[in-house]
Amino acid sequence: SSIDSSALCPSTSFQIQYCGRTLEHGEAAFLDGVGNELGPALKANNTARGVSSIWEVRESPGKGLGVFATTLITAGSRVMVEPPLFAIKPPEFIPGKGYEIEAMIADVDKAVAALSSEEQDEFRSCHEHRLPNEAASEHRRNMFIFRSNAYTLTDGKIAMFPKIAKINHSCRPNAANVWSSVSRLRIIWAARDILPGEEVSVTYAPLLQTREDRQKRLAQYGFRCSCEACHDHAHTDPRRKQMARLLSELEDRLARKTSAFANKKLLLKATALVEMLEEEHMMDYLPNAYRMAAELSFRLDNITAAEDWARQELRLHENADELSSASQDAVAFLLKTTSAR
Numbered sequence: 272s273s274i275d276s277s278a279l280c281p282s283t284s285f286q287i288q289y290c291g292r293t294l295e296h297g298e299a300a301f302l303d304g305v306g307n308e309l310g311p312a313l314k315a316n317n318t319a320r321g322v323s324s325i326w327e328v329r330e331s332p333g334k335g336l337g338v339f340a341t342t343l344i345t346a347g348s349r350v351m352v353e354p355p356l357f358a359i360k361p362p363e364f365i366p367g368k369g370y371e372i373e374a375m376i377a378d379v380d381k382a383v384a385a386l387s388s389e390e391q392d393e394f395r396s397c398h399e400h401r402l403p404n405e406a407a408s409e410h411r412r413n414m415f416i417f418r419s420n421a422y423t424l425t426d427g428k429i430a431m432f433p434k435i436a437k438i439n440h441s442c443r444p445n446a447a448n449v450w451s452s453v454s455r456l457r458i459i460w461a462a463r464d465i466l467p468g469e470e471v472s473v474t475y476a477p478l479l480q481t482r483e484d485r486q487k488r489l490a491q492y493g494f495r496c497s498c499e500a501c502h503d504h505a506h507t508d509p510r511r512k513q514m515a516r517l518l519s520e521l522e523d524r525l526a527r528k529t530s531a532f533a534n535k536k537l538l539l540k541a542t543a544l545v546e547m548l549e550e551e552h553m554m555d556y557l558p559n560a561y562r563m564a565a566e567l568s569f570r571l572d573n574i575t576a577a578e579d580w581a582r583q584e585l586r587l588h589e590n591a592d593e594l595s596s597a598s599q600d601a602v603a604f605l606l607k608t609t610s611a612r
């Protein structure tokens with residue numbers, strides 16, 4: 272049997288950060304050193320050891336376990352920060368077919384065997400989804416757990432984040448899920464205020480798709496999403512299609528030279544896209560939309576507007592990690608804009 276690569280990547284693949292990391296190793300010793308590298312905000316919320324004053328893991332009706340806020344988690348603040356427990360290099364990915372499970376089983380078993388017994392317990396506490404034709408035996412259990420929870424990395428490796436793996440999916444998630452290749456940490460931050468008792472959610476599928484397409488992807492995890500965006504699909508599907516259309520048109524046009532006339536029209540579209548994304552707190556797409564509005568303003572010689580948009584982009588990247596390459600890239604853009612004054 273084989274796995275579709277997307278099944279190992281419970282999130283959209285926006286830009287460099289999403290589902291992607293330049294992972295080298297997942298060392299537990301790194302956990303304690305995290306705070307120093309990432310600054311005071313992260314130190315306060317560093318939950319890598321799973322001891323948190325701001326969230327707890329408990330039963331989520333119909334979803335198995337889930338992560339719940341125990342206090343108000345304000346928009347923009349970090350919910351969870353975790354280094355990889357381990358990562359493996361998968362066999363070759365065959366387009367349209369996926370990875371050969373058989374070829375991965377030994378590597379996953381070996382990686383799990385190398386963990387401490389505490390870490391093995393943590394790994395085995397993660398959800399295991401098997402397809403109906405996959406026998407209920409101990410054999411391959413590690414592989415099934417891995418497949419149900421791990422994230423694909425940009426360097427081709429696949430990694431396990433057992434605490435973050437307890438977060439359930441929503442097509443209107445309240446948290447953003449970002450990999451910082453610089454800090455080698457996966458960071459979950461609040462896309463909007465998360466109220467005490469509210470479940471924390473991330474997305475396992477690209478959000479700018481119709482309900483039907485999202486459900487197809489989510490079926491790989493053995494559930495059917497019943498979030499409010501899915502319920503309300505008559506309204507959300509056309510909006511998400513419209514956002515996807517705007518995004519692809521803007522990306523396409525901005526990759527080329529544009530006239531001032533075109534820039535004015537495109538800027539209106541970028542602003543409309545930003546508004547729709549902001550309404551739904553879609554943090555996977557917003558930084559890109561802000562950047563496009565900034566770039567168009569810049570092309571139109573409106574430096575003040577370009578700076579404003581660029582600052583909005585930077586703020587979102589910094590919510591995750593001010594040291595990330597995305598933050599640094601946004602700073603570079605802002606500097607370029609400012610020096611054009």
Ligand SMILES: C[S@@+](CC[C@H](N)C(=O)[O-])C[C@H]1O[C@@H](n2cnc3c(N)ncnc32)[C@H](O)[C@@H]1O
Binds near residue numbers: 333
């Ligand atoms: C990465 S795990 C999330 C944590 C999991 N609930 C647990 O008990 O460990 C993914 C699994 O959680 C469940 N799940 C996640 N989001 C869900 C949702 N929106 N509705 C129903 N089940 C969901 C599915 O069983 C899925 O295979």
